Amino acid sequence: MRLHRNLCFAVIDGLMSIFNDEEYADKVIQQLLKRDKRWGSRDRGFVAETTYDIVRWKRLYAEIAEVKEPFNRDNLWRMFAVWATLKGIKLPDWKYFENTPTRKIKGRFDELSKIRKFRESIPDWIDAIGVEELGESKWTKEIAVQNKQADVILRVNTLKTSKEKLQNTLFDQDIETEFIKGYPSALKLTERANVFMTEAFKKGLFEVQDASSQLVAEMLHVEPGMKVVDTCAGAGGKTLHIASLMENKGQIIAMDIYESKLKKLKVRARRNGVHNIDMRVIDSTKPIKKLHNKADRVLIDAPCSGLGVLRRNPDAKWKLEPQFLDQIRGIQQDILQRYSKMVKSGGKLVYATCSILPSENENQINAFLESEAGKDFTFAKDKKVLAHESGYDGFYMALLERH
Incomplete structure (x- = not known):
């Protein structure tokens, strides 16, 4: 592979924004990809994947490059040189790469790869909590998989098409997919592709949604005509899945504390042909009290640490802080x-998170069931999904039934 100056500069600029300005990696990369209209799909792929790669392995690369935060541009070029050397890419004769110690880089990599916190490039405190809550063996396997690139999974919008029809439609556009056993609405891409540019996406025939996430709406056991509340709807991935399972019949109340997220859901619902969703901003206690004892089904897709989806959000591990975890556990219980x-x-009630930590999951359910509010509920079942066992995102979901 030959390195191109303008693409490498884009990566360095992106890393400056992510590491020093604390911007979100996905937003930064979206902006970078609009930088030059002449870039083809390979160029854009290089910028996105290289940026994500260096974000993912920040701790390891910084240790090998012997640089410390806050990173200046020279520091980032040194980390870039580490990335390129470990990928086997020949460094061009640019001033940024002068005196790059290639052999030393490889030696340091071999040395640091024996220590999990460097090998998997994670903060000490996350490594410690992973071991504490999951055990040494399970955590070692899980965090290794969380550093691999995630598959692209689609959820078929059954209001508009079937899995078989969508597969054929995408095949005609040179996008190959395969069914996933045990996931009735899922199609997995055999090779990565920009599915958002397809006619099928513009027509609302599918949404991009990981296989584990698709299990959440299924666990609610919704039926057409029901009244269902999605309490932390966000931009509505699970809300739209619920709508398709309800065949657009009945009422879904999508709630969130952020009106901006519900506006995105409105746009997605229109594209999906969904018209049974009412959107309500939780701006006081009133919207919740008005619905007391009214819902057939309630989904609490609770805010969490996101430690089950680091493959998709590698910058999250650098933004997370121990005090946030303590705070979020309090919020989870309060919401329940x-x-x-x-x-x-x-x-019925489903509580779900995209975390793999028992303290955010089964411990929360146990605490709720032992509380005054939980005495009206019975535990029906739960499902713990670990990425190293399933191949998909880490998730937790529990089904509770009200007497």
């Missing part, structure tokens, strides 16, 4: 206590 009151007698 308050939002569970919307479930009517005989109704």
Whole structure:
């Protein structure tokens, strides 16, 4: 592979924004890809994947390059040189790469690869909590998989098409997919492709949604005509799945504390042909109280550490802090206590997170069931999904039934 100056500069600029300005990697990369209209798909792929790669392995590369945060541009070029050397890419004769110690880089990599926190490039405190909550063996396997690139999984919008029809439609556009056993609405791309540019996406025939995430709506056991509340709807990936399972019949109330996210859901719902969603901003306690004892089904897709989806958000491990984890556990329990009151007698509640930590998952359910608010509920079942066992995102979901 030959390195091109303008593409490498784009990567360095992106890393400056992500590491020093604390911007989100996905947003930074979206902006970078608009930088030069002459770039082809290979150029854009290089910029996106190289930026994500260096973000993912920040700690390891910085240690090998012997640089410390906050990084200046020279530091980032040194880290880039480490990335290129370990990929076997010949460094061009540019001033940024003068005196790059190629052999030393490879030696340091071999040495540091024996230590998990460097090998998997994670902060000490995340490594410690992973071992504490999952055990040495399980954590070692899980964090290794969380550093691999995730597959692209589609969820078929069954309001508009079937899995077989969508597969044929995409095949005609040179995008090959395969079915995944046990995931009724999922198609996995055999090779990465920009599916958002396809006519099929513009027509609302599918959404991009990981296989594990698709299990959450399935666990609710919704039926057409029900009243369902999605309490932390966000931009609505699971809301739209619920709508398709309900065949557009009944009522879905999508709630969130951020109005901007619900606006995105509105756009997605229109594209998906979904018209049974009411959107409500949680700006006080009123919207929750109005729904007390009214819902057949309630989904709490709770805010969490996101440690089950680091493959998709590698910058999250650098933004997370121990105090956030303590804070989020308090919020999770508070949400369970308050939002569970919307479930009517005989109704069902699903609590879900994209975390792999028991303290955010089964421990929260146990604490809730032992509380005053939880005495009306019975534990039905739960599902713990680990990336190293499933091949898909780490997730947790629990089904509770109200007496």
